Amino acid sequence: MSSATNLNRLIFAHTPGRTLVTYSPDGRYFYTIGSNNIIRKFTVASDDDPQILDTAEENTGLAASNKHIFTSSEDCTVSCFSVEHNSLEKLLVRTTLPTRDIALSPDGEWVAVASDETVVKVVSVETPSRTFTLREQSNSNKHVAFHPLIKYLLAVSCTDGSIYIYNLTSMEPELVKKVDGVISRIQDPAAEASAKIAWCPDGRAFAAPTPTGDVIIIDRQKWERQRSFASGHGASEITDLAWSPNGAFLATAGKDGKIVIWESKNQTIIARYDYKNVCSLAWHPTDNTITFATSDGTFCILPSAVPTEHVPVLRLPTCPAPLLSDSLASIPAEIRPRPPRASSNPVDSFLGDLGDDDDFISDDDGAGYAEPNANGKRPGTPLEHTSGPNKRPFTLFRPEIHEPFQPSSTPWKSERRYLCLNMVGFVWTLDQGTHHTVTVEFHDREQYRAFHFTDTFLYDKACLNENGTLFACPPNERNGEPAMLYYRPHETWTKRVEWRTSLPDGEYIVAIALSENHIVACTSNGYVRVYTLFGVPIRLYRQKYAPIVTCASFRDYVLVLGNGPVGADGRAQLLYTLENVKRDETLQSNDVVALRDAETARNVFFSEEGDPMVYDSEGVLLVLMHWREMGQAKWVPVLDTRRLEKIRAGGKREYWPVAAGQGIFHCIILKNGEEHPYFPRPMFSEFPFEMPLSNPKPKPEGSEETSSSEPFTTDDLEQTYLLSSTLLTLQTDSASNRVLDADDRISIAKGENGIDRALLQLLMLACKDEAMGERALEICGLFKQKRTLDMAVKVALKYERTVLAGKIAELRDEMDMEEE
Known part of the structure; x- marks a missing residue:
C-alpha cells in the first residue's frame, strides 16, 4: 500500500469510528483496526490487497510484534492473532468492563491492558494465566505504555488526571511514582482526547499531552516538568503523539485538524499537515514515513514526513531526550554527542576534526578514561543502550525456534x-x-x-x-x-x-x-x-536439547521433539529422540527431523502400526523408517497433500491431520482459508498414501471413478511398487522385533505378492518396447519371490523377447544356486 497511487490520500479501511494503526517492529507490515470487526494487514511497499482478519467489533487497542497482533475491544476481551497464519491464536484475557488500550512490552512477552476497571492487568503472551494486577488507581484507566528499554517499567494514564509509574520486577508490582497535574481529567473514557504518554526512545523521559494542547516532557529521575512543545495546536486537545524511531522528532495530532512535526532538540515546528479527525499516528521503524488513521475509518500514508533538509538528523542514532538539565554528565555515554574541539590549525578546515593528539587520553566523552579507579582500572559505563553516535548499533541475536504445541x-x-x-x-x-x-x-x-x-x-x-x-x-x-x-x-x-x-x-x-x-x-x-x-x-x-517442542507415545515408545543447534539461517533445527521407556533404551538420539527451510511440524503422532509420523506445515506426511536401528532412521514422504486431485480440480484446501494407518491418511478438509477445525465438528476424510514421484494428473470435476482399481500407466505402477515396498519395509521392521502370528505372515505374503504383481505389469509394458530390454531385466531383479521369475519368462516369451527370456532364466538359475 505504499505505491504512489495511495500516498497522501485517505483510504477507507473501516466503518466510521475510532481507527488505529501500528507497524510491526521489523517494518514489514502495518495494521489498521476500527469499529467494525476486522483487522487489515498491509504489506509495506506492496500494492497487494490487505489480508483480512476477523475480530470483535468496537476495537479500542492495537499492538504488534513480528509474530503476533494484539487487539482489545469493548466486548471486554484482549485477543492474540498469528501474523504467519492470519488467524486468531488465543484469547489472552477477559475484563469485567470494556477495555480502552493495550501496550506490548519491548521484548514482546507481556501485554498491559487498560479498561474501565480501576485495575490494570499485565498478561504473559506465552502463558496467559501468568498475570500482574496494578491496583493503585482510584478511577478507570485510559492508556498504558511500557518503557522502551526496561520491560518491567510501565506507565498508566488514569481518567482522574494522574500518571502511575509501576515497577513489575516482583510478583507484587511496586508503585514508583504518581505524577499529578500533567494530563487532563477525562470524563468519557471513549472520548477522542488523548491522555497517552509516549516514552522517549532513550528512556530518560516521557512526553505527555496537557489540557491546553501542549506537550510536556517529564524526566525519569525526579519526575519533574522539563521542556515543552507549545502552541502547536493552539488550545485544541491532542488526539495522539508519537516519537520518531531515534527520538529526533515528535509528531502530534490535534482536534484543530493539524499534524505537526517537531524537532526534539529545539522544540520547533518543522512541518504541518492538514488532516482532520486524526486519532492514531505511527512512524515506520526505519523509513521517513508516517501512517495515520482517522475517526472516519480512513488511513493515510504520509511519505517524507520530515522535510528533506532534516532527514540527516532522522538517520542519526538514538538522540537524547530534551531536558532542561542536559549536560554531558547527565546524558548516558552511549547516546552522548561528541563535542567538536576548536583548533588553530588552518589545515583542520580542510581535513575536518581529526582530534588533538596532545590530549588523546583526555576524558572528552565522559567515559572515565583519565580517572582510574581504586584498582588501577578505567571503569566502563553500563550497557543500557544499544547504539550511540560513535558506535555501530548493537543487536542481540535471537535465533528463531520452533514453538511448542500440543498435537491434535x-x-x-x-x-x-x-x-x-x-x-x-x-x-x-x-x-x-x-x-x-x-x-x-x-x-x-x-x-x-x-x-x-x-x-x-x-x-x-x-x-x-x-x-x-x-x-x-x-x-x-x-x-x-x-x-x-x-x-x-x-x-x-x-x-x-x-x-x-x-x-x-x-x-x-x-x-x-x-x-x-x-x-x-x-x-x-x-x-x-x-x-x-x-x-x-x-x-x-x-x-x-531444549526447549522441548512436543511429544507422542505408542505402547512403550516415546518420541520427543526439541529445538537443536542453530543453522546458518538463524533457525534452530528440529531434533527428535525416540526411546523405549520400559527397557530404558534409546533407539534414536537427537536426530534431525527432515523439514525444509522455514517449515514447522504441525502434528506428530504414531501410525496405527506404531511408526512415528510427522505432518509438516507444507502438507507433507512423513514416516520414520528403520527407527528401531540406531543411526539407520530416515524420514520418507508417503503423501503430499498439495498433490491431491481435489486441490487440482477444486481449488486450494487445507488438511487437518487426524491419524494414519493401513496406507490411509485420515484428515479433516478445511475450506475458505481455515487452518483449524471448528464447531460443529466436520466429517473425517480418507486419502490413500501417494508418494511424490511425478506431477499428478488432474481429474475433471464430476468425472466418474474408474470401475477398475488396477493401474495401467507406468507412473501408476511405479507408484504402486514404491509405496508397497515402503509399507512392506515398515511391516518387516516391526515383525523383526516380535513373535509373528499367522495373520502377520499372511499380511507380509500379501505385501510381497502386491509388489511382484506391480513389477510384472511394469515388465509387460517394457516388453512392448524393444528399446527397453535393459529396463525389463532390471525389473526382474526386484522381484521378492523366486516363483515370479517363472511368470516373467512366460511374459517375455509372450511378447517374443527370447533373448530377454533367456537372461531371466539365467537370473532364476543364479538364485537357485545361491539358495543351495
Whole structure:
C-alpha cells in the first residue's frame, strides 16, 4: 500500500469510528483496526490487497510484534492473532468492563491492558494465566505504555488526571511514582482526547499531552516538568503523539485538524499537515514515513514526513531526550554527542576534526578514561543502550525456534477450542469466564459414554485413547497452584480411580502424551516425566536439547521433539529422540527431523502400526523408517497433500491431520482459508498414501471413478511398487522385533505378492518396447519371490523377447544356486 497511487490520500479501511494503526517492529507490515470487526494487514511497499482478519467489533487497542497482533475491544476481551497464519491464536484475557488500550512490552512477552476497571492487568503472551494486577488507581484507566528499554517499567494514564509509574520486577508490582497535574481529567473514557504518554526512545523521559494542547516532557529521575512543545495546536486537545524511531522528532495530532512535526532538540515546528479527525499516528521503524488513521475509518500514508533538509538528523542514532538539565554528565555515554574541539590549525578546515593528539587520553566523552579507579582500572559505563553516535548499533541475536504445541489441539476461537481430536473421539472446552466446561465425546457411542465436567483448573492440554483421558493445566500464580496432570480412566476391573499429580513450583507442562501403557509429560525445565497409567513415576530425565517442542507415545515408545543447534539461517533445527521407556533404551538420539527451510511440524503422532509420523506445515506426511536401528532412521514422504486431485480440480484446501494407518491418511478438509477445525465438528476424510514421484494428473470435476482399481500407466505402477515396498519395509521392521502370528505372515505374503504383481505389469509394458530390454531385466531383479521369475519368462516369451527370456532364466538359475 505504499505505491504512489495511495500516498497522501485517505483510504477507507473501516466503518466510521475510532481507527488505529501500528507497524510491526521489523517494518514489514502495518495494521489498521476500527469499529467494525476486522483487522487489515498491509504489506509495506506492496500494492497487494490487505489480508483480512476477523475480530470483535468496537476495537479500542492495537499492538504488534513480528509474530503476533494484539487487539482489545469493548466486548471486554484482549485477543492474540498469528501474523504467519492470519488467524486468531488465543484469547489472552477477559475484563469485567470494556477495555480502552493495550501496550506490548519491548521484548514482546507481556501485554498491559487498560479498561474501565480501576485495575490494570499485565498478561504473559506465552502463558496467559501468568498475570500482574496494578491496583493503585482510584478511577478507570485510559492508556498504558511500557518503557522502551526496561520491560518491567510501565506507565498508566488514569481518567482522574494522574500518571502511575509501576515497577513489575516482583510478583507484587511496586508503585514508583504518581505524577499529578500533567494530563487532563477525562470524563468519557471513549472520548477522542488523548491522555497517552509516549516514552522517549532513550528512556530518560516521557512526553505527555496537557489540557491546553501542549506537550510536556517529564524526566525519569525526579519526575519533574522539563521542556515543552507549545502552541502547536493552539488550545485544541491532542488526539495522539508519537516519537520518531531515534527520538529526533515528535509528531502530534490535534482536534484543530493539524499534524505537526517537531524537532526534539529545539522544540520547533518543522512541518504541518492538514488532516482532520486524526486519532492514531505511527512512524515506520526505519523509513521517513508516517501512517495515520482517522475517526472516519480512513488511513493515510504520509511519505517524507520530515522535510528533506532534516532527514540527516532522522538517520542519526538514538538522540537524547530534551531536558532542561542536559549536560554531558547527565546524558548516558552511549547516546552522548561528541563535542567538536576548536583548533588553530588552518589545515583542520580542510581535513575536518581529526582530534588533538596532545590530549588523546583526555576524558572528552565522559567515559572515565583519565580517572582510574581504586584498582588501577578505567571503569566502563553500563550497557543500557544499544547504539550511540560513535558506535555501530548493537543487536542481540535471537535465533528463531520452533514453538511448542500440543498435537491434535486447536487455538481458541469464539471461546471454544479442541484440546484433542483423534480416531477415538474428541475433547473440547468452553471458556465460561471464571471457569471452563470440558466435554469428552466418542465416535463409538455404544462402547463409551460421553461426559462433561466443570473445569476450575483451566486445563489447556488433553489426550484421549481407548483406556482413558489425560489432562494438563498450567500453574496458577495468582492462587499459588502449580501445574498439574489429571488422568481419568474410562473403566477398570475395580472401582474407577482418578488421580492427579502436581509439578514443582515454577515448572509448567509443554506437551503431554498418552499410550496404552504410559503417560508422558514434557516440561519447561526440559524434563521428560513418565508415569504408569495409575500415577507411578517410572522415568525422569532431561532432554539434551531444549526447549522441548512436543511429544507422542505408542505402547512403550516415546518420541520427543526439541529445538537443536542453530543453522546458518538463524533457525534452530528440529531434533527428535525416540526411546523405549520400559527397557530404558534409546533407539534414536537427537536426530534431525527432515523439514525444509522455514517449515514447522504441525502434528506428530504414531501410525496405527506404531511408526512415528510427522505432518509438516507444507502438507507433507512423513514416516520414520528403520527407527528401531540406531543411526539407520530416515524420514520418507508417503503423501503430499498439495498433490491431491481435489486441490487440482477444486481449488486450494487445507488438511487437518487426524491419524494414519493401513496406507490411509485420515484428515479433516478445511475450506475458505481455515487452518483449524471448528464447531460443529466436520466429517473425517480418507486419502490413500501417494508418494511424490511425478506431477499428478488432474481429474475433471464430476468425472466418474474408474470401475477398475488396477493401474495401467507406468507412473501408476511405479507408484504402486514404491509405496508397497515402503509399507512392506515398515511391516518387516516391526515383525523383526516380535513373535509373528499367522495373520502377520499372511499380511507380509500379501505385501510381497502386491509388489511382484506391480513389477510384472511394469515388465509387460517394457516388453512392448524393444528399446527397453535393459529396463525389463532390471525389473526382474526386484522381484521378492523366486516363483515370479517363472511368470516373467512366460511374459517375455509372450511378447517374443527370447533373448530377454533367456537372461531371466539365467537370473532364476543364479538364485537357485545361491539358495543351495
